[in-house]
Amino acid sequence: MITKFKYSYISYDDEHRWNEDPLVDLSLSYNSHQIDYSTSMSDKLNKEKGFIKSLLANNKQKLISDIVPPAIKYRSNGVVVFERPPSYQVVQYAPQNVSNLDDDTPIHVYRIPIPWQLYVITYNPDKYYCNSVRMYFMKSSLHSPEQTVYMPPIPNFFTNGLLCRPMYDSMEDVDGYSKDLSGVIASAYDWIWNSGFNHDLTENFYHVVRQKKPVEILSLYNRLQEVNSSGYFRGITPTHLKAILESWEKIDLNNILDLDWPNPSLTQSFEEDRNYYFEHDPERFDLDTDYEDSIESIDTADLYKESQTYRQMIHAFLCDSDSPDTGSQSVDKSFLEAFNSFNNS
Amino acid sequence: MSIKAIKYFRQSDSNHHSLVALDAWQIRVRKDAAAENIKNINSVTFKVLGNSHTFYYSDFIKAIQQKSNYVSDLTGPPLPIAVRAIQDNIYAIERPPFKTSVRLTGARASRVKKEASILCEVWIPWTVSILTMPTEDNHGPSLKMFYNDGPLSSLEDLLITPWTPNFHYSGEICLGQTSSNFMDAVAQNSVNPNSVTEVYHYLVNDYFNGGWNLDLGGGLISTLCNYSIGKFTNNILQDPDLHARAKQRKIKFKDTTQIRARESTRIKNAYITWSLLDLSEVLNAVTLYRETNRPHFKLNALFDKDESAISEKESIRSLVRSIYLSNSSSVKNGPDWDIVIKFSKETIVAELVKDNVLSSAEGVEDFTSIYSNSLCEQAALRLIDNNQELFSSFIRAALEFISVSILEGSTDSQKIEFDFENIIKNKEASHSLEGENITI
Numbered sequence: 001m002i003t004k005f006k007y008s009y010i011s012y013d014d015e016h017r018w019n020e021d022p023l024v025d026l027s028l029s030y031n032s033h034q035i036d037y038s039t040s041m042s043d044k045l046n047k048e049k050g051f052i053k054s055l056l057a058n059n060k061q062k063l064i065s066d067i068v069p070p071a072i073k074y075r076s077n078g079v080v081v082f083e084r085p086p087s088y089q090v091v092q093y094a095p096q097n098v099s100n101l102d103d104d105t106p107i108h109v110y111r112i113p114i115p116w117q118l119y120v121i122t123y124n125p126d127k128y129y130c131n132s133v134r135m136y137f138m139k140s141s142l143h144s145p146e147q148t149v150y151m152p153p154i155p156n157f158f159t160n161g162l163l164c165r166p167m168y169d170s171m172e173d174v175d176g177y178s179k180d181l182s183g184v185i186a187s188a189y190d191w192i193w194n195s196g197f198n199h200d201l202t203e204n205f206y207h208v209v210r211q212k213k214p215v216e217i218l219s220l221y222n223r224l225q226e227v228n229s230s231g232y233f234r235g236i237t238p239t240h241l242k243a244i245l246e247s248w249e250k251i252d253l254n255n256i257l258d259l260d261w262p263n264p265s266l267t268q269s270f271e272e273d274r275n276y277y278f279e280h281d282p283e284r285f286d287l288d289t290d291y292e293d294s295i296e297s298i299d300t301a302d303l304y305k306e307s308q309t310y311r312q313m314i315h316a317f318l319c320d321s322d323s324p325d326t327g328s329q330s331v332d333k334s335f336l337e338a339f340n341s342f343n344n345s
Numbered sequence: 346m347s348i349k350a351i352k353y354f355r356q357s358d359s360n361h362h363s364l365v366a367l368d369a370w371q372i373r374v375r376k377d378a379a380a381e382n383i384k385n386i387n388s389v390t391f392k393v394l395g396n397s398h399t400f401y402y403s404d405f406i407k408a409i410q411q412k413s414n415y416v417s418d419l420t421g422p423p424l425p426i427a428v429r430a431i432q433d434n435i436y437a438i439e440r441p442p443f444k445t446s447v448r449l450t451g452a453r454a455s456r457v458k459k460e461a462s463i464l465c466e467v468w469i470p471w472t473v474s475i476l477t478m479p480t481e482d483n484h485g486p487s488l489k490m491f492y493n494d495g496p497l498s499s500l501e502d503l504l505i506t507p508w509t510p511n512f513h514y515s516g517e518i519c520l521g522q523t524s525s526n527f528m529d530a531v532a533q534n535s536v537n538p539n540s541v542t543e544v545y546h547y548l549v550n551d552y553f554n555g556g557w558n559l560d561l562g563g564g565l566i567s568t569l570c571n572y573s574i575g576k577f578t579n580n581i582l583q584d585p586d587l588h589a590r591a592k593q594r595k596i597k598f599k600d601t602t603q604i605r606a607r608e609s610t611r612i613k614n615a616y617i618t619w620s621l622l623d624l625s626e627v628l629n630a631v632t633l634y635r636e637t638n639r640p641h642f643k644l645n646a647l648f649d650k651d652e653s654a655i656s657e658k659e660s661i662r663s664l665v666r667s668i669y670l671s672n673s674s675s676v677k678n679g680p681d682w683d684i685v686i687k688f689s690k691e692t693i694v695a696e697l698v699k700d701n702v703l704s705s706a707e708g709v710e711d712f713t714s715i716y717s718n719s720l721c722e723q724a725a726l727r728l729i730d731n732n733q734e735l736f737s738s739f740i741r742a743a744l745e746f747i748s749v750s751i752l753e754g755s756t757d758s759q760k761i762e763f764d765f766e767n768i769i770k771n772k773e774a775s776h777s778l779e780g781e782n783i784t785i
Contacts, residue, residue, distance in 0.1 A: 001402070003361045008741045009661060011350040012733070022656070025737035030356075042734055050657025052664055059410045067497050067644075070427040070439065076418030145420045311420045318415050331406050 002335055005030040007051060021047050028342060032332045037339050054338035066180040073118070073142050078125045078324035080181060083142055084117045086256050091245060093155060094198045095238030098167070101198060110245040113253035115261070118142055118149060118310070119192075120161070120317060122324045123184040129174070130187045132322035134161040136313065137261045145311040150261030153204045153217075155197040155241065159265040161313070162322065166195040203269065205241055206234035207262040211304055214259035217248040263307045266316035270303045280319060281312075347726045348372050351393060351740065352661045355748040362402045365679060365748045366665050369395040376721040384713035386697065389688040389725040391765075393740070397679030397751055400668050404676055408667045422540035429497050432648045434478040436541055439497055440549075442470050442624055447616050449510065450558045464613060465596070465620035468627045469553075471495055473504055475516070475647050476545050479538050485524055486538075488548045489516040491642055494631040500645035503635050508566040508619075510557040510612075516642060523551045565634075566615045574637070575630030576622055579611070590621045682747045682759035684740065688725045692766055696724040725765075732769065739768050 006029050013022035021044040028051055029038040074081040091110045094101055116138040122131040135157065136149035151157075156164045168174050177183030208217065220243040251259070266273050277298065282289050284306070285298050317323065351369035371394040379387040430437040447464045471493040479486050490512065491504035506512055511519045520527075527547060530536040537543050569577035581587045581598060591598065598617045599610050619627070635641055655663070668676055690709075697703040702720055703712060714720060729736050747759040 001361060003356065004358065005354065005356040005364070006745070007354045008744060009350070009352040009657065010348060010737050010740055011658060012347065012730075013349055022658075024657075025733070025741075027741055042737065045657060047656055050660055053655065053657045053660040055409050056411070056660055056664060067429050067499055068431075070429065072428055072431075073423040074419045074421075075424075075431060076415050077413040079415065079419060081419060141426070142423050144423070314419045315416070318419075324413075324415065331409065334409065 002331060003031045004036070021045055026051070026342075028339070030335060030339075032335060037336075039339070039343055049341060049344070051338050051342040054341040055334055058334050058337050066178070066182060068181045069185060072181075075181075076324070078122055078131075080121050080123070080184060082119050082121075082185060083138070084119070085141070086113065086115050086253060088112065088253060089114050089193055091154065092196045093241070093245065094196060095242065096198055097200050098198055107196070108242060108245070110249045112245065112248045113251055113256040114152075115139060115256045115259070116141055117152070119185075119188055120314070121184060121188040122322055128177075128179045128181070128184050130184050130191065131324075132165070133163040133188045133191050134313075134317065135163065135192060136161045136264065136310075139257055142310060145314070146309050148307050149264065149310050149313055150213075151204055151207060151264035153208045153244070153262060154192075155199065155204070156201050157204055158201060158268045159203050159207060159270060160268055160316065160320075161264050162268065162320075163192055164201055166191055168195075199238055199241065202236040202241060203234060204262070205236045205244055207304070208244060209236075211262045213262045216251055216259055217244050220244070220247045263304060264313065265303070266308060266312065267320065270300065273303050273306075274298050276316060276319070280315065347374065347729055348393075348736075348740070350658050351395065351744070352658065352665075353741075353744040353748060355745065355752065356402070357752040360752075363752055364400055364402060364405050365751050366398045366400070366668070367395055367682065367744055367748060368397075368662075368665065369393045374722045374725050376718045382713055384715060384717050386690065386694060386703070386709050386712055386717055386721055388690040389693055389721050391686040391688065391725060391729070393684040395682050395684075397682060397747075398665060398669060399675075399677050399679045399751060400673065401675040404668050404671055404673045407673075408664055408671065411667075422537060422542055425542040425545055428541070429473070430500065430644060430648065434480050435648060436476045436478065436545075437497075437644055437648075438474045438476060438541075438545055439493075440472045440474070441496075442468055442628070445469055445553050447509075447620070448557065449613065449616060465617055467616065467619045468622065468624045469509075470624075470627050470631045472507070473497060473644070474545065474549065475644075476541065476548070478541060478544060485527065486544050486548065488518050488520070488545075488552075489647070490518060490549075490552075491516050492631050494628045494635070497644070500648070501643055503641040503643060505631060505634055505639070505641050506565055508564055508569060510564045510566075511552070512564055514640060518548070518552055520548070520551075523548065526551065566619065567612065568639070569630060569634065570611075570615045570618065572637070574633050576626050577615070577618055577630055579614070581614070581618055581621070587618065587621050591617070594621075596621070679751045680756055680758050682751075683761075684743045684747075685760070685762040686739075686765050686768070687762070688728065688765045692728070693721050693724045696728055697721075700724065700727070728765065735768060739763070 006027070008025075008027045010025040011022050012024065013020075023043070024045045025040075025042045026045065027040040029036070031037070069082070071084065072080060072082045088111050091112055093108045093110065094105045095108065096102075096105050114137065118136045118138055120134040120136075123129060124131060135152050135154075137152050138147065138149055140147075149161075151159055151161060156166075158164065174187075177187045208214070209221065212218070221240055224240060224243055266276050274297065277284050278287060278289060285302070287297050349372065351367070351372065353367040355365055355367075357363040357365075372392075374389060374391050377388045377390055379385040424436070425438055427439040427441075428436050429439045444466050446466050449464055469492075473491045473493055475489040475491075477487045490507050492507050493502065493504050504516075506514055506516050511521070513519065527536065527544075530547065531538045536547050566577070569575070570579045573579075576584065576587065578584055578587070581591055582600070596617055598614050622630070691706075694703060694706050694709050697720060698706055702724075703709060743761045743763075746761060750759055
């Protein structure tokens with residue numbers, strides 16, 4: 001923490017943009033990490049320089065660096081939200097979890113129609129690395145933050161739309177994108193659609209079955225033996241998953257917007273949502289946080305029935321572990337840089 | 346030369362979380378009113394009037410780091426579909442080609458009596474609009490628009506000024522009545538001034554649907570026709586293809602090749618020519634126009650704000666303003682303050698003698714001049730300039746004294762009075778501020 005900060009700026013000239021450098025009397029002192037910094041000057045101040053000017057300039061966030069693809073709906077420092085219209089996507093599914101994958105694992109390929117998608121990406125704003133990717137389904141383009149968003153029943157996603165980060169063989173796969181927002185978007189898209197899927201996270205498919213949304217992709221599944229929902233993977237075996245994807249493949253893209261999709265959770269599992277509601281949104285279930293216990297207060301079935309808007313998902317995302325790192329430099333470092341710049345002015 | 350600006354920050358020694366900012370809003374030097382004759386030489390008072398703001402260290406750091414407000418950034422109104430670049434409050438919004446009706450009045454806005462009827466329909470090529478959203482410093486939005494022959498591929502793409510009327514050559518739309526209509530719509534809550542989508546649609550729709558006039562002349566379309574760029578021409582009759590299209594659509598036009606043809610008729614004919622072109626011909630004209638040596642624009646230049654032009658003083662003002670506007674409950678207006686420095690009549694007289702304005706101190710009571718105010722005030726300013734380091738040191742000490750008092754919780758107006766002679770005599774006084782003449 002900066003302490004003993006004192007800064008005086010006394011100018012002896014009217015300052016206009018067309019003026020020469022102004023004659024000023026400046027005095028600056030502060031303490032950082034037990035070191036006292038002090039300097040002063042009484043002279044012409046180069047118009048390009050100044051302590052506060054440097055402090056602000058060093059922390060300036062350049063939000064967008066280059067041309068970006070259309071359909072960005074929101075952006076903030078280290079976060080971009082964009083959408084894509086309905087389309088066919090190829091799902092390459094390896095029916096094993098990651099630790100059991102080998103060269104002999106078969107790859108099943110499905111070409112499925114998907115509705116509007118909304119992507120919430122966090123990235124390092126200095127280096128433009130993708131940090132996390134979330135995806136939701138929507139029935140139309142996002143026109144309001146109050147619009148309902150849905151869980152994508154795709155493998156490797158948590159029920160709150162967060163993608164389980166893929167593993168790459170080489171740095172080129174991670175670093176080979178342009179160092180701008182377009183590169184972040186391209187890499188996020190590849191994380192989902194071009195890195196393949198396996199049998200690691202299948203909870204989403206359980207919710208297709210549990211919430212019966214959309215029933216249209218359950219036709220083949222319903223012919224299979226009922227799942228043991230309390231078992232590992234919620235009883236969703238590769239056979240169940242393939243049955244769902246196979247039925248999905250048969251749906252026409254033109255009808256995809258008519259389907260109902262499952263409600264997402266706000267955290268990485270519906271069970272954890274109880275604590276979220278308790279801490280951040282008790283009014284949703286009319287919770288009395290002074291007297292009630294979070295575990296007993298909400299029935300699991302009620303959690304599944306709760307639809308979520310874009311706004312609600314964003315509020316939950318901002319409380320989650322992948323909430324954006326602002327990438328801001330430490331204040332002490334900023335002070336030191338501005339101090340040095342000031343001394344060199 | 347004299348002191349023109351004073352700004353000061355101080356962090357509390359006892360509570361590191363508290364800071365104060367002092368800002369002088371008026372600095373003046375005045376000859377004191379002489380009882381006998383206003384034309385006499387007299388004492389001078391240098392006075393600094395200022396205000397203060399107190400806030401927490403966290404407010405200060407937040408303003409420096411310009412941290413994003415993720416909730417408002419990510420849950421406000423969504424952006425329009427084709428935002429292609431963003432910098433701060435400036436958005437580049439792309440729109441694919443579309444057809445629009447031309448309602449053109451061949452006169453200036455002030456002479457327009459009734460809404461013009463539809464003259465024709467034309468293809469507007471790809472457009473790139475540069476929308477500057479309202480900010481605390483800039484209450485109204487502004488919109489520039491440019492034509493392109495395809496979608497943007499880079500910030501280096503060359504864009505041209507639109508051919509439709511009511512554009513400045515810089516691409517800025519002459520908003521005219523639209524600006525006040527916009528403010529009315531905001532006041533009536535029919536437009537959200539924070540929504541890029543709503544602001545963009547309001548301005549663009551108003552431009553394309555509100556009818557055009559010749560306030561800024563006919564615009565670039567005359568150039569296209571005069572230089573026969575693409576299929577644009579001043580003489581449709583000489584282009585058999587266009588002539589055939591006009592005949593087929595039963596479009597009438599006047600022969601404007603005669604010298605005496607009115608300008609408004611020429612412009613209307615240019616629009617009729619435009620209406621005969623299909624989209625590919627319009628896009629081709631954009632390409633060909635861009636290849637001529639006429640002005641064109643690049644997005645990166647349009648976005649390149651000259652940050653270096655902002656001085657240290659403006660940076661400090663901007664920082665304090667963003668702290669003040671942060672809505673933090675800890676940001677408070679502190680008490681006003683003033684620093685008064687008296688220059689005695691003897692000091693002023695001595696300076697005037699030294700400067701040969703007066704021959705001696707003895708004759709001062711008889712000296713009158715209509716310039717006496719200026720003479721005395723200039724004498725005081727010279728004294729300040731000649732003792733600048735000492736004077737600045739005193740001002741700093743006074744600011745420190747005031748800031749400590751405010752940080753200790755004083756809510757009373759702070760006033761420091763000192764005699765210039767004492768500052769000169771006792772250099773230490775400027776550091777200690779423990780003289781008899783201090784009044785707080």
